[in-house]
Amino acid sequence: MKKKVTIYDVANKANVSVATVSRYINKTVKVDEKTAKDVKNAIDLLGYQPNRIAQGFKNSKTFQIMIIVPNISNPFYSSMYKTIQNIANKNNYSCILYNTNESKEEEINAINTFSSIGADGIIFSSIFNGYKTLEMLSKTKKPIVLIGTFNNEEFEKVCAKKTKTLIAAEYLIKNGHKKIAYVGGEINSKVNVKRKKRFIYTLEKHNIEFNENYCFEMDFTMEAGYKAGMYLSSLSERPTGVCAANDLIAIGMMMAFDENNIKIPEEISVIGMDNISFSSACKPKLTTVDNKSKEYGTHAANLLFDRINRTYTGECRVKEIDRKIIIRDSVKNILD
Amino acid sequence: MKKKVTIYDVANKANVSVATVSRYINKTVKVDEKTAKDVKNAIDLLGYQPNRIAQGFKNSKTFQIMIIVPNISNPFYSSMYKTIQNIANKNNYSCILYNTNESKEEEINAINTFSSIGADGIIFSSIFNGYKTLEMLSKTKKPIVLIGTFNNEEFEKVCAKKTKTLIAAEYLIKNGHKKIAYVGGEINSKVNVKRKKRFIYTLEKHNIEFNENYCFEMDFTMEAGYKAGMYLSSLSERPTGVCAANDLIAIGMMMAFDENNIKIPEEISVIGMDNISFSSACKPKLTTVDNKSKEYGTHAANLLFDRINRTYTGECRVKEIDRKIIIRDSVKNILD
DNA sequence: GTACTATTAGTAACCGTTTTCACAATACCA
DNA sequence: TGGTATTGTGAAAACGGTTACTAATAGTAC
Numbered sequence: 001m002k003k004k005v006t007i008y009d010v011a012n013k014a015n016v017s018v019a020t021v022s023r024y025i026n027k028t029v030k031v032d033e034k035t036a037k038d039v040k041n042a043i044d045l046l047g048y049q050p051n052r053i054a055q056g057f058k059n060s061k062t063f064q065i066m067i068i069v070p071n072i073s074n075p076f077y078s079s080m081y082k083t084i085q086n087i088a089n090k091n092n093y094s095c096i097l098y099n100t101n102e103s104k105e106e107e108i109n110a111i112n113t114f115s116s117i118g119a120d121g122i123i124f125s126s127i128f129n130g131y132k133t134l135e136m137l138s139k140t141k142k143p144i145v146l147i148g149t150f151n152n153e154e155f156e157k158v159c160a161k162k163t164k165t166l167i168a169a170e171y172l173i174k175n176g177h178k179k180i181a182y183v184g185g186e187i188n189s190k191v192n193v194k195r196k197k198r199f200i201y202t203l204e205k206h207n208i209e210f211n212e213n214y215c216f217e218m219d220f221t222m223e224a225g226y227k228a229g230m231y232l233s234s235l236s237e238r239p240t241g242v243c244a245a246n247d248l249i250a251i252g253m254m255m256a257f258d259e260n261n262i263k264i265p266e267e268i269s270v271i272g273m274d275n276i277s278f279s280s281a282c283k284p285k286l287t288t289v290d291n292k293s294k295e296y297g298t299h300a301a302n303l304l305f306d307r308i309n310r311t312y313t314g315e316c317r318v319k320e321i322d323r324k325i326i327i328r329d330s331v332k333n334i335l336d
Numbered sequence: 337m338k339k340k341v342t343i344y345d346v347a348n349k350a351n352v353s354v355a356t357v358s359r360y361i362n363k364t365v366k367v368d369e370k371t372a373k374d375v376k377n378a379i380d381l382l383g384y385q386p387n388r389i390a391q392g393f394k395n396s397k398t399f400q401i402m403i404i405v406p407n408i409s410n411p412f413y414s415s416m417y418k419t420i421q422n423i424a425n426k427n428n429y430s431c432i433l434y435n436t437n438e439s440k441e442e443e444i445n446a447i448n449t450f451s452s453i454g455a456d457g458i459i460f461s462s463i464f465n466g467y468k469t470l471e472m473l474s475k476t477k478k479p480i481v482l483i484g485t486f487n488n489e490e491f492e493k494v495c496a497k498k499t500k501t502l503i504a505a506e507y508l509i510k511n512g513h514k515k516i517a518y519v520g521g522e523i524n525s526k527v528n529v530k531r532k533k534r535f536i537y538t539l540e541k542h543n544i545e546f547n548e549n550y551c552f553e554m555d556f557t558m559e560a561g562y563k564a565g566m567y568l569s570s571l572s573e574r575p576t577g578v579c580a581a582n583d584l585i586a587i588g589m590m591m592a593f594d595e596n597n598i599k600i601p602e603e604i605s606v607i608g609m610d611n612i613s614f615s616s617a618c619k620p621k622l623t624t625v626d627n628k629s630k631e632y633g634t635h636a637a638n639l640l641f642d643r644i645n646r647t648y649t650g651e652c653r654v655k656e657i658d659r660k661i662i663i664r665d666s667v668k669n670i671l672d
Numbered sequence: 673g674t675a676c677t678a679t680t681a682g683t684a685a686c687c688g689t690t691t692t693c694a695c696a697a698t699a700c701c702a
Numbered sequence: 703t704g705g706t707a708t709t710g711t712g713a714a715a716a717c718g719g720t721t722a723c724t725a726a727t728a729g730t731a732c
Contacts, residue, residue, distance in 0.1 A: 006718055017682045022720055029721095032680060052453050054718035057393040058687055063453070064432070073414040081408060082435050094449055096400070097433040099418050113430055117388045117399070222614065255619055278558065278614070283591050342688055353712045358690060365691095368710060390688035394717055678729075685722085692715080699708070 005046045014042035025050060056118075065121045065304060066096045068110045075276045076293045077125070080147075083297030084123060091305050093120070104128055111136045121304045123147065127191045143307030145300045149194075153316065156303040158296055161320040164273040164289045165198040168243045171287075171325050172271060173206050176335035177241035181214035183228040183253060184245045192217060195245055214239050225249035229256025232268075240269060240334060247272035247279045250286055254330070265332035275326050285328035295321050341382045349378035361386060400430050401457045401640060404446045406438045411612045412629045413461070416483075419633030420459060427641050429456070440464055447472045457640045459483065463527050479643030481636045485530075489652065492639040494632055497656040500609040500625045501534040504579045507623075507661050508607060509542050512671035513577035517550035519564040519589060520581045528553060531581055550575050561585035565592025568604075576604060576670060583608040583615045586622055590666070601668035611662050620665035631657050 011018045016035055023029045024039045031039070042048070056062045065088055069077040085095050096119060100106035107126060111133055114122055124137065125147035134152055137144050144155040172180050182199045184192045196217070200210045216231055218224035225248060232238060233256060244250035250272030254264055262268055264284055272279055272288040279286040299319040306312035347354045352371060359365045360375045367375070378384070392398045401424055405413040421431050432455060436442035443462060447469055450458055460473065461483035470488055473480050480491040508516050518535045520528045532553070536546045552567055554560035561584060568574060569592060580586035586608030590600055598604055600620055608615055608624040615622040635655040642648035 004718090007720095008718080018719080019683080019721075020681060023681090026720080030680080035681080049452060051718055053389065053393045053396070053398060054687095055720080057389045057689090057717090058719050058721090060389070060687080062389065072408065072417060073411060075409055078409040078414055081433070082437070085433070085435055089445070089449075094432050094434070094453060096430050097417070097421070098430070099421055101418070109425070113425075116385055117430055259619065283595065340688090343690095344688080354689080355691075355712060355714095356710085359711090362690080366710080371710080387688055390717095391690080393687085393719090394689045394691090396717075673732105675732085676730085678727100680725105680727080682725075683723085686720085688717105690716085692713105694713090695711085697708100697710080700706080702703100702705090 004051070005048050007048070007050070009046055010039065010042045010048050013046060014038040060118065062117070062119050063092060064094050064096055064117070064119045065123065065308075066098060066110070066114045066117075066119045067123045068098045068100060068107065068114075069125050070100055070102045070127050072097065072099045076274060076291050079293035080125075080297040080300075083294045084301045087298065087301035087305065091309070093305075093308075100126070102127055104130070104133075107133050108136070111140075114142075115140045121145075121308050123300045123304060127189055129190060143304055145304045147296060147300055156307065156316050156318075158299045158303065158319040158321065161322045163195070163198045164291070164323060165195045165243065165245075166202050167289050167323060167325055168271045168273055169199055169202040170206075172241040172243060172269060172331065173202075173208065175241075175269070175331055175333040177239075177269060178208055179211070179214065179237075179239040179241070180208070181211075181216070181232055181239040181242040182245075183225065183232075183242060183249050184215070184217040185220035185224070185249070187217040192245065199243060211239075220246055220248060222248045222252035225252025225254075226256045227252075229253035230260075233257060233260040233262055238262075238268065241331070242268065242270050244270065244272045247274040247276045247286060247288055250288070250330075251278060251282050254282065254284075254286070265330050269331040269334075271331055279326075280328065284330050287328045287331045288326050290324050290326050292321055292323060340387070341384050343384070343386070345382055346375065346378045346384050349382060350374040396454070398453065398455050399428060400432055400453070400455045401459065401644075402432045402434060402446070402450045402453075402455045403459045404434045404436060404443065404450075405461050406436055406463050408433065408435045412610060412627055415629035416461075416633040416636075419630045420637045423634065423637035423641065427645070429641075429644075436462070438463055440466070440469075443469050444472070447476075450478075451476045457481075457644050459636045459640060463525060465526060479640055481640045483632060483636055492643065492652050492654075494635040494639065494655040494657065497658045499531070499534045500627070500659060501531045501579065501581075502538050503625050503659060503661055504607045504609055505535055505538040506542075508577040508579060508605060508667065509538075509544070511577070511605070511667055511669040513575075513605060514544050515547070515550065515573075515575040515577070516544070517547075517552070517568055517575040517578040518581075519561065519568075519578060519585050520551070520553040521556035521560070521585070523553040528581065535579060547575075556582055556584060558584045558588035561588025561590075562592045563588075565589035566596075569593060569596040569598055574598075574604065577667070578604065578606050580606065580608045583610040583612045583622060583624055586624070586666075587614060587618055590618065590620075590622070601666050605667040605670075607667055615662075616664065623664045623667040624662050626660050626662050628657055628659060 007018045007021050010021045020031055021039055024031050024036055072078055088095050098110040100110055121143040123145045146155050146157045149159050184196050186192055203210050216228040250270050254270055257264055264270055272286050275288045275290040279288050343354045343357050346357045356367055357375055360367050360372055408414055424431050434446040436446055457479040459481045482491050482493045485495045520532050522528055539546050552564040586606050590606055593600055600606055608622050611624045611626040615624050
């Protein structure tokens with residue numbers, strides 16, 4: 001095993017001091033042109049590569065950021081991750097991905113590793129409120145960006161301008177629907193609780209009463225959507241529109257309606273949220289609310305690198321993403 | 337800004353030397369019980385956390401592995417990543433994820449970063465043959481695991497025992513099908529080329545002639561599958577079975593058949609590959625070949641950590657994954 | 673020629689650990 | 703009792719960079 005070539009070897013070869021080599025590499029101070037040439041030659045000759053760990057150790061900088069997501073198999077997060085990675089790479093940074101599997105415990109573990117490996121910043125998304133996690137993050141004194149809604153003024157944030165539920169429900173209402181069902185996800189998750197609350201609030205705002213029979217909560221999967229569709233199909237007085245907590249649910253539901261020969265959107269309108277790729281491939285094409293994973297990623301990464309590179313040092317900012325409805329074929333205007 | 341608490345602070349507080357503290361933490365040498373208690377108290381009191389970078393610097397170890405994938409939005413890879421991360425965490429390691437976006441250039445970049453950050457190992461998956469990448473990897477002298485088929489004896493590998501295509505095609509043949517179509521993906525990708533070759537080979541092995549009319553290659557999406565389905569529906573003499581290069585294609589195809597009132601599997605049988613979650617949620621439930629992302633992940637991570645921890649130092653091993661067919665409702669036995 | 677300033681380069685301290693080596697204290701044995 | 707293992711501990715030298723401080727040289731003004 002060949003010995004690693006260090007900055008000392010380069011200095012020797014080039015007949016200069018290690019300081020000069022370091023200065024040449026980091027361009028912190030100008031070195032004479034002739035000397036620079038010698039150093040460059042020595043580096044090339046020896047195939048020298050600065051040891052990142054040693055650099056990181058000395059500078060207490062790792063050139064790494066950590067990204068914490070609930071579930072990387074969710075197309076929203078994987079797409080967001082990809083845009084973050086791109087921006088990070090452009091800044092000469094690598095990304096440590098931590099998948100928490102939607103578990104609170106794992107979030108704690110994630111933040112613990114974060115502070116122990118000393119990454120330079122973190123992008124944190126969670127389906128929990130997480131007072132403890134935020135407190136832990138605060139202690140790290142590192143640049144931090146939160147994804148989603150948190151009660152916190154201490155960190156950079158990127159979140160939605162209006163909730164998806166509001167947008168979806170109002171679109172149905174605007175199209176004349178009054179008997180509207182809500183199909184949520186895992187009943188106890190904060191995300192579901194919040195969405196349902198939002199849904200009810202939106203109905204009331206438009207003087208429509210919320211009907212408990214038009215509510216089905218199970219989990220965020222296609223199978224759950226199928227069951228919801230079966231349930232709604234069986235009602236003697238069916239709703240005219242359904243608001244699904246995500247596209248998977250909506251797609252599963254449409255399958256059930258199809259199986260029961262209930263025409264979409266003629267007999268029932270369906271609206272989803274997320275705009276995953278499947279939503280434009282199914283039949284009829286699903287009307288949904290775009291979740292704009294790429295915008296989330298771009299803003300989060302930019303906020304973070306503004307802090308890391310000290311391009312911005314003012315008050316913490318909040319980027320609000322303006323989600324738009326994607327009108328396709330699954331909602332009918334029943335006013336016509 | 338409070339100063340970071342170091343091993344010296346702990347040593348001071350506990351009235352021992354830094355060496356003792358280090359020994360207590362790493363359990364490399366036994367320390368007296370009483371001393372250990374003192375050290376533990378001091379650590380707790382000060383909230384001391386060893387500095388990973390310094391540790392890494394001293395040990396030339398980063399406690400990080402890198403995982404390179406073509407596309408993290410592909411459910412296969414995200415699921416694989418999750419299992420790898422779990423095993424890594426158990427080994428006290430973090431994972432750097434590098435998404436190459438199915439680009440050769442990005443693969444080069446990925447490996448360059450890998451060697452510059454000096455991670456302790458790498459799990460590499462690619463849709464290319466990549467002679468250059470393998471050569472670069474070889475130079476790093478680090479533990480390496482390859483995912484998929486590569487012509488290489490130098491690294492650990494985990495790949496399939498039989499190709500998915502072989503399994504799928506043979507299942508159709510076993511069920512009496514002779515007029516079988518192949519719907520592939522992006523025509524120029526190595527993966528598609530290989531799969532098609534495999535498909536033709538399997539037919540010939542069973543004395544069935546390959547019919548170019550029964551071949552449709554576009555890309556690996558649901559939309560492409562839909563178009564393929566439309567094309568096949570339009571043929572005057574339709575195949576009795578179709579072998580799709582992945583589940584997305586199969587699902588898209590089934591939609592097209594459904595739209596054309598072609599009953600599955602009564603009039604046409606469809607088989608997919610991947611066993612993504614959608615495949616068991618659609619109607620009829622799709623018969624497919626399980627891609628076992630979790631097994632890939634588990635084996636890859638275990639092979640890697642055997643090397644990293646020097647639990648195994650022998651010849652490079654190849655783990656072959658025995659993929660199984662998942663029989664559901666989309667293939668009919670036409671011999672009955 | 674002297675004094676002063678700019679520019680470039682070298683010396684050595686430092687970052688926070690691990691670990692080798694040496695040594696003291698204790699245990700063991702004849 | 704003396705001699706030898708055994709055990710637990712501390713001092714100090716790494717690991718490979720960066721950088722504050724210092725020194726040398728060149729350039730400029732008087």
